[in-house]
Amino acid sequence: MKKIAANMVLALVGVTLVMLLWATLSQTVAKDLPSPLKTWEESKVYVLQPFDKRGEMDQGILRMAGYSLFRVAKGFLLAVLIGTPLGFLLGASNLFYKMFDPTIQVLRPISPLAWLPLGLVLFRQSEPAALFTIALCSMWPTVINTMQGVRAMPQDYHNVARVLRLSAWKRLTKVWLPATLPFMFTGYRLSLGLAWLVIVAAEMLTGTPGVGGFLWHGRNTTA
């Protein structure tokens, strides 16, 4: 208990020091940087009425965060829905692996936002384009981890499935899925992290309401 209190005090001291540094910087070298006080005054309307909606880009911060979260969830879900079966196929079929792995290795390192123009061309609207970008960028850890999970499955389990003469469905649900589940979840966690990284940038570029759109709007409307 004492230890937790001490830690909290230390954390508060840290925050105070950073605030002081911020204030000093805005007074001295970086005159364009608003001071902490000014920042609070400008933004308190968004923070104190977090769910208000006054206009498309003029909404409370939690409402904006909600839009972003919802968009991330949709994009991530799309990534999981496409990435998991793709990873399974790559891991299970050598033919499939040899056919598509080179393409995937080329597509995977493409910078996230490079997909956005393609999305806009394909869908003509910013919302589906943003989802497309999130899904395509965050899919790869899911694909790769699922694939490795399937490949790493011990020969024993293959043998069991074979000698028990399990049906394809039983093989999938009782052997393959449980054996690869830990790998899949590692992939999902990494994918979710990526999706959250991409969302802010995607919203900034498409100007859709959300955390990224809010930041961009803020930058454009303050002098």
Next chain:
Amino acid sequence: MPFIEMHDVGKSFGAREVLAGVNFSMEEGEFVSIVGASASGKTTLLKIVSGLLEPGCGQVTMAGESVTGFSSQAAIVFQNYSLLPWLSALENVRLAVEAAFPSYSRARQDEHSERYLKMVGLGGALARRPSQLSGGMRQRVAIARAFAVEPRVMFLDEPFGALDALTRATLQQELARMCSEAGRPVTALMITNNVDEAILLSDRILTLSRGPSASLSPAVPIDLPRPRATDLLFHDEQAVRIRGRLAGFLAAGSRPRFGAPTNAAFSRGVSKSNVPVEA
């Protein structure tokens, strides 16, 4: 026509010839053991005869038909249990029962699986996962799973190889009891590296010479009455003689070139402990 037959079977992995000129046959209702040193090709042989591995050359037939894959009438017990760790003991057996008896109702599949687990003394551990079971108990589950599908033939690959001597002896007796209580003659082909285990369980024993290019010796019949107690190995004249003879086969087959002296335990043929071939 014999139930299972191997004719001039050979198998190589790359340039390494593991088996060469293997001939073998067994009848339905027989319990046959193949004894061999480790890495002599025993597992390879069993995989070929059970249809898990294709032979490089030669033919394998079961019930008159060429073996092309693992038969629906067969069951196998692996050395390393091969249970699925995310399923309980009961679910592991059930999975095999569901596949073998799809026409049974759920309740009947449950009851059937439970019966076989009780037979190996695991009636109180039905819900436990493999990680919560000892090595001996895991192998019991694997044996229950093999018996539960009521196979026409059972393949056993060093079923007790991973167990300590005491557990091993208990499970040997248990397997013998399961076979005698099955209500019909059990057809089984067991691979082992333990001469005593083979004598206790088999009707007939063959030895696999040490590889490369291993092949089978002629069979030694075991006419000892059942049930066979462990001390039979030390007191029964026939058992002692067979022990000596098999140990001799193995020692001859495994003697290094240039005539290094054979292990004393083999030539005496009798010792108070089980004689693992690698010793």
